[in-house]
Amino acid sequence: MKVCVVGCGAVGGLFAANLAQLDDVEVWAYDLDADHVGAINERGLRLSGAGEVVGRVQATTEPRELPGCDFGLVATKSMHTASAVGDASPALEHASVASVQNGVGNEEAIAEHLGKVIRGTTFPAGRVVEPGHVQWDVKGDTTLGPFEPSPAPAEDIERLADACTRAGMPTEAVADARGPQWRKLIFNASTNPIGALTHLSHGRVCEREDLRRLVTGLVDEGKAVAAAMGIELDADPEDLIDHAAEPEVAYDHKASMLQDVEARRQTEIDYLNGGIVRFGAEHGVPTPLNAAITSLIHGLEASWAR
Amino acid sequence: MIERVCVVGAGVIGSLFAGHLARVANVSCLVRRDDHARALNETGLRVSGRHEFVGRVMAATDPSELEEPDLVLVCTKATGLEGAAGALAGHFPRATVMTTQNGLGAEEILRARGEWPIVSAVTFMSGTKHSDTHVEYILDTETWLGPYEDTPYETVEEIAGLLARAELEVQGLPDLRPAQWSKLIFNATVNGVAALTGLPHDFHFADPEHLGGLVEELMAEGKRVAGAAGVELRDDPWEMNVLATQRGSAHFPSMLEDVEAGRPTEVELINGALVRAAERTEVDAPLQSALYAMIRGREASYS
Numbered sequence: 001m002k003v004c005v006v007g008c009g010a011v012g013g014l015f016a017a018n019l020a021q022l023d024d025v026e027v028w029a030y031d032l033d034a035d036h037v038g039a040i041n042e043r044g045l046r047l048s049g050a051g052e053v054v055g056r057v058q059a060t061t062e063p064r065e066l067p068g069c070d071f072g073l074v075a076t077k078s079m080h081t082a083s084a085v086g087d088a089s090p091a092l093e094h095a096s097v098a099s100v101q102n103g104v105g106n107e108e109a110i111a112e113h114l115g116k117v118i119r120g121t122t123f124p125a126g127r128v129v130e131p132g133h134v135q136w137d138v139k140g141d142t143t144l145g146p147f148e149p150s151p152a153p154a155e156d157i158e159r160l161a162d163a164c165t166r167a168g169m170p171t172e173a174v175a176d177a178r179g180p181q182w183r184k185l186i187f188n189a190s191t192n193p194i195g196a197l198t199h200l201s202h203g204r205v206c207e208r209e210d211l212r213r214l215v216t217g218l219v220d221e222g223k224a225v226a227a228a229m230g231i232e233l234d235a236d237p238e239d240l241i242d243h244a245a246e247p248e249v250a251y252d253h254k255a256s257m258l259q260d261v262e263a264r265r266q267t268e269i270d271y272l273n274g275g276i277v278r279f280g281a282e283h284g285v286p287t288p289l290n291a292a293i294t295s296l297i298h299g300l301e302a303s304w305a306r
Numbered sequence: 307m308i309e310r311v312c313v314v315g316a317g318v319i320g321s322l323f324a325g326h327l328a329r330v331a332n333v334s335c336l337v338r339r340d341d342h343a344r345a346l347n348e349t350g351l352r353v354s355g356r357h358e359f360v361g362r363v364m365a366a367t368d369p370s371e372l373e374e375p376d377l378v379l380v381c382t383k384a385t386g387l388e389g390a391a392g393a394l395a396g397h398f399p400r401a402t403v404m405t406t407q408n409g410l411g412a413e414e415i416l417r418a419r420g421e422w423p424i425v426s427a428v429t430f431m432s433g434t435k436h437s438d439t440h441v442e443y444i445l446d447t448e449t450w451l452g453p454y455e456d457t458p459y460e461t462v463e464e465i466a467g468l469l470a471r472a473e474l475e476v477q478g479l480p481d482l483r484p485a486q487w488s489k490l491i492f493n494a495t496v497n498g499v500a501a502l503t504g505l506p507h508d509f510h511f512a513d514p515e516h517l518g519g520l521v522e523e524l525m526a527e528g529k530r531v532a533g534a535a536g537v538e539l540r541d542d543p544w545e546m547n548v549l550a551t552q553r554g555s556a557h558f559p560s561m562l563e564d565v566e567a568g569r570p571t572e573v574e575l576i577n578g579a580l581v582r583a584a585e586r587t588e589v590d591a592p593l594q595s596a597l598y599a600m601i602r603g604r605e606a607s608y609s
Contacts, residue, residue: 177567197502198603210599217592288523290595295520298502302510 001163004028004069004091006084007076008036008045008059010126011100013134015073017045018167020055025163028066029059030088037061039132049126049136051168066091071160073120074099074110078271081109089113098144098160103271104185104279107147110231112280117147118157119177121184124169141170145177154203178226179234186222186237191244193293195269196214196300202244203251214289215241221287222276227281257297265306269297308468310397312336312375314390316346316365318433319406320381321441325353326472328361334372335365336393338386343367345438353432355443357473369397377465378403380416383560384572387415395419402461404451408493408560409575410486410583413454424454425462426482428489431474432557448475452482484540491528491543494580495521496550497561498597501571501604508556512548520593521547527591528580534587561601568608573601 003025005016008029021029029045031037040059047053060066072092076084078101085092098118099106111117123140144161146152157173165173174180194205194215205211219237226233244250260267273290280287313324314336327333328351335351337343345363353359366372379396382390384407394403394416405412405424406429413424430447444547451462459480466478479485498515510516525543526593532539550557564571577598584591 089371113323194603195602197600199607200603204606205603208599210595211603214596214599217596287597289592292523292596295517296499296502299499299505299510299517302516303504306504306506 001071001159002026002028002067002069003071004030004066004088004095005057006030006072006074006088008040008057008075009075010128010134011043011122011124012073012075013128014047014124014126014136015075015100015164015169016057017047017053017055017134018169019163020045020057020084021053022167025167027055027057028069029057030061030063030066030084030090030091031059031148033062033131034061035131036128039130043132046133047126047136048133050124050139051136053168057290058104060146063087063091068093069095071095071156072097072114074106075101077101077266078103078106078268079266081106082112085110085113096156096160098152100142102184102188102268103272104181104275105271111150115150116156117150118152118160119147119181120144121177121181122154123184136183141172143172143174143180145178159185176232178229178231181221182226182231183233183235183237183240185272185275186226186233187240188220189222189276189290189293190218190237191241192255192257193267193269193273196261197293197296198254199258201251202253202255203247206241206245217289218273218293221280221285221290225276225280225283225285225287228285229279231276234278266301267297269294273297293304308376308464310334310373310375310399311377311379312369312372313363314378314380314394315382315386316342316351316438317381317383317489318435318441319431320379320430321351321435322353322431322433323379323406323441323469323474324363324382325351325361325441326357326474327358327468328363328472329359330468330471332373333361333363334375335363336369336372336390337365337367338389340367342438349439349588352440353443354436354440356446356566357443361556365464371563374398375401377401378422380405380407380412383407384409384412384575385570387412387575391393391416391419397492398422402457402465404465405454406449407575408489408535410490410571410579411575417455422458423461425451425457426454426486427451428486430484430489431486448477450477450482450485452479452485454482468487483537486541487532487535488541488543488546490576490580491525491532491539492546493559494528494577494594495524495543495598496547497559497572498577498601499524500559501561501565501601504562504566506556506562507550509551524593524597527584527589527594531584531587531589531591534589535583539572565601565604570605571601573598573605
């Protein structure tokens with residue numbers, strides 16, 4: 001089978017290099033970073049850290065060079081989903097396409113261009129350290145399921161999950177993937193921007209009583225929206241937040257949004273807290289704290305033009 | 307009759323008061339640094355900008371070196387207030403003390419250290435300190451004063467008259483709380499949002515498509531707290547916000563400058579005072595509480 005990874009940054013790179021280990025999978029990568037693409041074609045895509053892998057991946061900055069694929073894995077930053085999938089859509093016309101991105105709203109953007117969409121949530125993490133080289137920081141599970149309004153066939157979802165699992169990225173195909181997606185969404189939306197606004201690590205946010213209360217306020221709004229949508233969370237985000245705050249887990253972790261803010265990169269706020277606000281409005285659930293946080297992060301982004 | 311004035315803290319506001327008052331009264335300055343006192347004694351205090359002159363002042367770091375004043379203007383930042391109140395304790399028993407700090411609660415901090423009659427003030431004037439002995443007078447906006455506890459209003463009028471003779475814009479009010487609370491709600495919101503976002507107070511704060519919605523909600527919470535505390539606001543904070551951003555200049559609130567420099571902010575007397583008032587009056591203020599918690603968190607991130 002042919003798989004096209006759209007957006008071959010950290011998470012896209014983890015899937016691409018691992019899938020390329022399989023004999024029955026041909027991996028293509030579509031990415032706009034010419035240096036990264038050149039290095040991948042020259043030396044292969046290298047992972048180090050949690051796993052040492054070099055994958056033979058055919059990379060391109062030109063969507064016209066992509067062959068027709070059976071599967072797509074979209075791993076761009078959320079604000080680039082629509083344009084990247086639009087550009088790659090000729091190659092993905094007959095493909096089942098999964099989002100393995102942060103937040104909510106990506107599947108909707110994919111479905112504007114393509115018919116067979118998979119809702120995905122993934123926990124592995126890493127970062128691009130140099131062109132062609134991804135540092136694999138955290139291993140983790142992936143869940144795939146149908147995007148209800150425009151679903152991929154169940155057997156496709158199974159096939160993709162099976163390939164990922166065999167490649168060393170444990171993946172489960174489920175009938176309803178919204179639970180894990182909203183659990184991760186609520187976790188990220190309730191902690192990431194607080195780190196970005198206060199400059200505190202996850203653990204330090206959680207040990208301050210007033211900030212921990214604010215986190216719970218954000219979590220409660222997210223849970224209320226999920227409940228109104230009929231989504232059953234597969235775990236309580238509060239437990240994950242407390243677990244991550246323990247010294248040996250992620251006490252010192254700098255939220256990715258804080259890293260974005262420090263590097264003055266546009267954040268994914270519109271797909272995190274902004275997504276909770278949007279779905280809340282659709283289902284008549286008020287989300288004043290998530291709306292406030294969204295506005296503050298927009299303000300922070302606007303300050304970079306100062 | 308006010309003949310001698312002691313200004314405590316010679317930052318921007320203290321320097322503006324001291325420089326102007328030196329032309330109509332005998333002015334002394336109580337400062338923290340010896341070199342600051344020495345410089346003021348040697349060269350006087352230069353005011354430039356809207357007014358141009360050099361005022362002669364007598365400066366010291368120890369109140370016992372200063373002649374007993376009739377009026378003490380406490381002009382430290384909120385973060386320096388405890389220290390200033392401690393330094394004044396036991397001194398100048400015949401003087402009236404005027405507070406000028408942002409927010410609420412400065413009067414209580416001074417009351418805990420002495421029995422002086424207290425006058426409350428809020429000031430909207432602004433400037434830039436170019437050196438220990440040179441302050442530029444930028445915005446000649448008003449200072450409002452009112453009595454605290456049972457200080458007679460005549461005392462307020464007398465101080466207002468003195469400041470007016472010194473060519474400062476001033477207004478005495480029988481009840482300062484409506485003005486103090488208008489400014490409190492304005493500052494808690496604008497300074498807090500500026501400190502967290504890094505934006506100066508500019509058009510984003512009044513734009514409903516941008517921060518305007520949040521700013522209006524934050525101010526609405528503040529207004530509900532004021533209402534529950536029995537205060538009728540002098541000015542609507544949202545209108546103050548719209549007016550200020552329409553002037554086209556982008557003011558950098560001190561809280562933003564403080565977090566960028568890694569200094570303690572005035573969050574306790576401003577956001578803290580508002581959130582505590584909300585708790586006291588049992589008014590829900592989740593957004594103001596969130597803002598307060600995040601600014602305190604930002605301060606904690608310095609270390």
